[in-house]
Structures are given as C-alpha cells and as structure tokens.
Amino acid sequence: MRKGYLLKDDDPQDVANSTKSLPISQLKAWTKGRAWAFTDFELKDTVGKGTFSRVRVVKMKSSQERTPMVLKILRKADVIRLKQVEHVKAEKQIMSMVEHPFIVNLLGAFQDERRLFMLLEYVNGGELFSYLRREGRLPNDHVRFYSGEILLAFGYLHSLHVVYRDLKPENALLDFEGHIKLTDFGFAKVVEERTWTLCGTPEYLAPEMIQSKGHGKGVDWWALGVLLYEMLAGYPPFYDENPYGIYQKVLKGHVDFPRHFDVKAKDLIQRLLQQDRTKRLGCLKAGVEDVKKHKWYKGMDWDLLLTRSATPPFRPPVQSEDDTSMFDRYPESTEASAPAVSTKEQESFQEFDTTILGT
Numbered sequence: 001m002r003k004g005y006l007l008k009d010d011d012p013q014d015v016a017n018s019t020k021s022l023p024i025s026q027l028k029a030w031t032k033g034r035a036w037a038f039t040d041f042e043l044k045d046t047v048g049k050g051t052f053s054r055v056r057v058v059k060m061k062s063s064q065e066r067t068p069m070v071l072k073i074l075r076k077a078d079v080i081r082l083k084q085v086e087h088v089k090a091e092k093q094i095m096s097m098v099e100h101p102f103i104v105n106l107l108g109a110f111q112d113e114r115r116l117f118m119l120l121e122y123v124n125g126g127e128l129f130s131y132l133r134r135e136g137r138l139p140n141d142h143v144r145f146y147s148g149e150i151l152l153a154f155g156y157l158h159s160l161h162v163v164y165r166d167l168k169p170e171n172a173l174l175d176f177e178g179h180i181k182l183t184d185f186g187f188a189k190v191v192e193e194r195t196w197t198l199c200g201t202p203e204y205l206a207p208e209m210i211q212s213k214g215h216g217k218g219v220d221w222w223a224l225g226v227l228l229y230e231m232l233a234g235y236p237p238f239y240d241e242n243p244y245g246i247y248q249k250v251l252k253g254h255v256d257f258p259r260h261f262d263v264k265a266k267d268l269i270q271r272l273l274q275q276d277r278t279k280r281l282g283c284l285k286a287g288v289e290d291v292k293k294h295k296w297y298k299g300m301d302w303d304l305l306l307t308r309s310a311t312p313p314f315r316p317p318v319q320s321e322d323d324t325s326m327f328d329r330y331p332e333s334t335e336a337s338a339p340a341v342s343t344k345e346q347e348s349f350q351e352f353d354t355t356i357l358g359t
C-alpha cells in the first residue's frame with residue numbers, strides 16, 4: 001500500500017485524527033446524490049486563484065470520511081461583472097457529464113446567496129506548468145506521455161462534441177502517481193459545428209479564433225501543438241510582451257524550431273499548427289486517430305495509456321493525500337465576505353446546484 005494512500009475500512013471512530021482516504025471511485029460513490037452546504041467543510045490551504053475564483057482544499061467537518069477534496073469558490077458578483085454567467089453554468093454542466101481517467105471529477109455543485117461552489121477531487125501533484133518551469137524543458141518520451149494522455153482526453157471530449165478551449169500547462173494537473181488530470185472547464189462548450197466567442201489564453205489561441213471566423217474542435221488540436229512545442233522547447237512558439245503581438249505572430253504562422261528538436265516531433269507540431277483548420281491534424285475525417293497514428297507516437301500502446309497503466313515519467317514527491325507542497329503558496333483567507341447580488345441576478349444561477357448522479 002502506498003504511503004499516505006490508505007484505503008477505507010470500517011472501523012474508525014476518531015474523526016479528527018483519521019487519515020483515512022478514498023480512491024476516486026469510492027469517493028464518487030460516497031458523494032453521489034448528496035446535498036452540500038459551505039458550512040459542511042473545514043477549509044484548508046488555497047491551491048489556486050483564478051480571475052474570479054479561489055480553489056481550496058477542504059475536508060468534511062462532521063464525517064468519518066476525511067478524504068481531502070477541493071472547493072472552487074466563485075463570487076457571484078464577480079461572475080456577473082465579468083459576464084461569465086453562461087461560462088460558469090457550462091463549466092458545471094459539462095463537468096457533471098464527463099467521466100474520464102485524465103479529467104478532474106466534479107463531485108458536487110451548490111451555492112449560497114453570494115457564492116457558487118464546485119466540489120472537485122483534489123489532484124495533489126501540482127500543475128504540469130510548475131513541473132515544466134522547474135525542469136526547463138522536457139525530453140521526448142516525457143512529452144509523448146503527457147501529450148498522449150491529453151489527446152485521449154480530447155478524443156473523449158470531442159466524441160461528446162465538447163471543445164475544451166483552454167489547454168495550457170497551468171490547467172493540466174498531475175495526480176499523485178504523475179498522470180494528467182485536466183481541470184478548468186470554464187471555457188469548455190458543447191459545439192456541434194462552430195462557435196464564435198473569443199476565449200482562452202493568448203499564447204494558445206488558434207488563428208481562426210483570433211480572426212473571429214467561428215471555431216470548433218480544431219482550436220484544441222492547435223493548442224496541443226502549442227503545448228507540445230512549449231514542453232519540448234521550454235517556451236511557447238508564439239511569444240510577445242503583449243497579446244496583440246502574440247496574435248500577429250500566430251496569424252503570420254512562422255514557427256522557429258530549436259536545433260535540438262526531434263524531426264518527427266517537429267513534423268507533428270507543424271501539422272497541428274496548421275493555419276488552415278480544414279487541413280489541420282485532428283480536424284480531418286479520422287479525427288483523434290490521425291494524431292495517435294503520427295510517427296512521433298510510434299510504438300505507443302494507447303490501450304495501456306488509457307487504463308493508466310503506463311508508468312508516468314515523474315512521480316510528484318507528495319507525502320500525504322492532503323499535501324499542498326506542489327502548489328504555490330497563497331495568503332490565508334477566511335472566505336467570510338462576498339458582495340451581495342440582486343434578486344433578479346440570483347435568478348441566473350437557478351440551475352447551478354447539482355447532486356452528481358454519475359455511475
């Protein structure tokens with residue numbers, strides 16, 4: 001049994017001192033169908049801060065079950081001010097319908113008068129971003145592993161007509177074994193054909209999104225090309241101090257490849273960073289299968305990868321399930337206050353609460 005990952009058994013009475021924790025399948029079964037309130041949780045460290053959210057590790061207060069989870073806390077007033085109501089609703093909606101080994105599990109969604117809460121499994125190995133910045137750049141086989149798990153998640157999402165739209169190393173978390181877990185579905189959308197909203201992170205935006213031409217699944221394949229490049233080079237392919245400069249470079253489409261680049265990796269990236277989305281790898285008839293078949297992935301056992309049976313290249317040095325040392329430090333916050341919103345504004349959050357029925 002792994003250190004810090006004790007499986008549940010039937011005995012413990014000592015709630016406060018218990019270190020018992022559940023594997024995700026059992027955690028999902030335990031959280032299934034429950035109604036939640038913010039006061040149910042004991043607040044631990046903050047592990048992330050977004051534009052209008054705070055992500056905190058939490059534990060249930062009065063329960064035998066002490067598995068750490070995270071609560072993504074959003075202030076309604078900020079969500080409204082930044083015109084993110086529809087995105088937040090879509091995030092919850094999409095996260096509650098997806099289930100995949102390389103995607104973070106949503107365990108519940110609820111609200112109080114001033115805040116929205118999403119309860120998620122806690123992925124304690126930190127962001128791929130932090131690992132990449134520490135290492136500088138990654139060797140081919142590491143990149144093959146991470147991008148392979150991500151592309152399997154994309155294949156799954158696209159089969160449900162979900163476009164993720166926010167791939168970047170900050171949103172790819174590593175679990176305790178070192179497998180990928182995609183988080184932040186704030187820009188994800190169900191798209192049958194095309195959609196037009198400009199969203200994502202400048203360095204990762206596809207040309208058709210910048211040009212407001214209408215976009216679809218192709219933006220994810222473009223972003224995978226950017227991520228592959230960034231992991232192998234240590235910096236993104238299109239870079240400038242300001243977003244406008246980045247957009248110009250993306251539209252110009254010229255990519256400089258460092259000398260050390262593997263020729264097959266370069267070929268794959270060029271096919272993903274194809275300006276014309278009708279010719280871009282992943283956007284053709286065979287979809288994800290074309291990407292999987294690219295010669296850079298030759299020898300990859302995709303079935304083994306999907307079952308999380310391939311050995312990750314790096315195992316995060318976490319000491320316990322609630323270890324937060326792989327994340328940046330954030331100042332303490334009591335989460336006591338949030339601005340009020342009007343009764344009319346409250347209505348827009350009516351369908352937010354979800355008890356996950358799942359499997």
Ligand SMILES: Nc1ncnc2c1ncn2[C@@H]1O[C@H](COP(=O)(O)OP(=O)(O)OP(=O)(O)O)[C@@H](O)[C@H]1O
Nearest residue numbers: 047048050051053055120121122123170183184186
């Ligand atoms: N399930 C999780 N387990 C561990 N850490 C998480 C989890 N979900 C999110 N985080 C951390 O919190 C950060 C912010 O979360 P998230 O990206 O979902 O928030 P956001 O408000 O959408 O952020 P942004 O404004 O940057 O898009 C993540 O980058 C990650 O470091």
